[in-house]
Amino acid sequence: MPIVMQVRRFILRVVSIFFVLLGATFACYELFHWMTHVYEFDARIKSDLTRVSSKVNGTIDKILVNEGDQVKVGDLLIIMNGEGINHQINALDAELNGQKAKTKKFKAQKLNLDVELNAQISTKNEEIKSLKVELKALLTRETLAIKKLERTKYLVSKNLTSKKNLDIDQDYLLNLSGQVYVSEAEIKVAQMELMEIIAKRSKINILDQDIIISDIAVRRLVAQLQELEVELEERRIRSPVNGIVDIVFKNQGEYIEDASEILVLHDPENIWIEANIEENQIRHLQLGQPVKIDFNAYPFNSFKGEVIYIGRVTLSDLAMPKADLGDSRSRKLVQRIPVKIKLIDKPEITAPGMLAEVNIQIQDKGFLK
Incomplete structure (x- = not known):
């Protein structure tokens, strides 16, 4: 019996020593990690959520996407009713064509x-x-003829020719003078007719004014048409980003006001982890530090990350109105600062809001230096 008791005591001592050593080892390991890592359980996936809204009032004619659909920049998402605008465009287009024909x-x-x-x-x-x-x-x-008449008069006075020749020369001169008078009159009439023709060029000036007025009318109609086309395009809601449709708030046939939120998108390639680190740990963080990331959705996997941004304002200052800041500070609550972490290797499925835990490797803390 005494031997058995001694054996039992020995075994108990060995077991006790083993557990003490195990506990000490675990404590040393935890202490080492505490000195070389910053842990945070308040972390989640973040992304820039794009909230697509309507710019005008109207009824939704078609919803061309479903939740989960992949879209690209410029893809048509929603078509709102634009029948009235189409009628106005057709009427203006006809008026514009008529005005252009008038100008032509x-x-x-x-x-x-x-x-x-x-x-x-x-x-x-x-x-x-x-x-x-x-x-x-x-x-x-x-x-x-005048010279000849003068010569004939001289000859008649000298009785060198008959008076009949004088009469002939006088008649001839008189006839020529009449022809000269008629010719001069014809020239004056032709010149007056020329002035009348030139005066008709004022009609060209009038037509120039008509063309200017018609061109102004064409430009006005074009501007009105462009305004209607812009308004019609505003009823064709397109994707502003590459991404995935997260949620659609409205239904086909529903009437919506301007600025009404219709759907939400996010770019699955543009995601990061945002961890809210306690202020007493923030001094140990630096850009580029490696991070181990664990997701609740992937309990048996760990992922790599890197610190890419350290906030310069606390969450309480971001969240609370200015009037409440003094009360928060007077209570001396531990403040948290947002830290962005880039995902180096991403899980197969990610969604903004998914919970995560981060383990930031800081090598050593300030008091060890």
């Missing part, structure tokens, strides 16, 4: 009138030129 007509009239007047002016100038040549010839003949 004015320009054609101007061109035709310009060509016609130029032709008439050219013809009349040639006519005046011809009349002046004819008048010059008549004046030359009249001058010669």
Whole structure:
């Protein structure tokens, strides 16, 4: 019996020593990790959530995406009713085409009138030129006739020729003088007609004004048409980002006001971990420190990360109105500061809001230096 008791005591001592050593080892391990790591259980996946809203009032005609669909920038998501705007666009388009035709007509009239007047002016100038040549010839003949009449008068006075020749020369001169008078009158009439033709060019100026007014009307209609097209495009809601449709708040046929939130998107490639670190640990953190990440959704896997941003304002200051800040500080609550962690290797499925635990390797803490 005494031997058995001694054996039992020995075994108990060995077991006790083993557990003491085990406990000491565990304590040393925990102490080492506490001195070289910062743990935080208040962490979750974050992403930039894009909230898509309507810019105008209206009824939803079609919803072209479902929750979980992958979309790209510019993809059509929602079509709102635009029947009234389409009617206005069609009416304005018809009016615009009519106004353009009117402008084209004015320009054609101007061109035709310009060509016609130029032709008439050219013809009349040639006519005046011809009349002046004819008048010059008549004046030359009249001058010669006057000289001949003077010579005949002299001969008659000397009885060297008959009075009949004098009468013939006088009649001839009188006839030439009449022709000169008629020619001069014809030139004056032609010149007046030329002035009348030139005066008709004022119609071109009137047509120019009509063209300017018509062009202004065309530009006004184009501007109105563009405004309606912009308004119609605002009823075709497109994706502003590459991402996944997270939730759709509205249904087809539902009437919505402007600024109404319709759906939420996020880019699955643009995610990070946000850990809210206690202020007494923040001095140990630096950009680029490696991080071990555990997700509740993946209990048997660990993932790698890296510190990419350390906040410069506490969560309480971000969350509370200014009037409440003094009361928070007076209570001396432990403050937390947001820290962003980049996911180096991502889980297969990630969703903003998923819970995580982070283990930031800091090597050693300040009091060890």
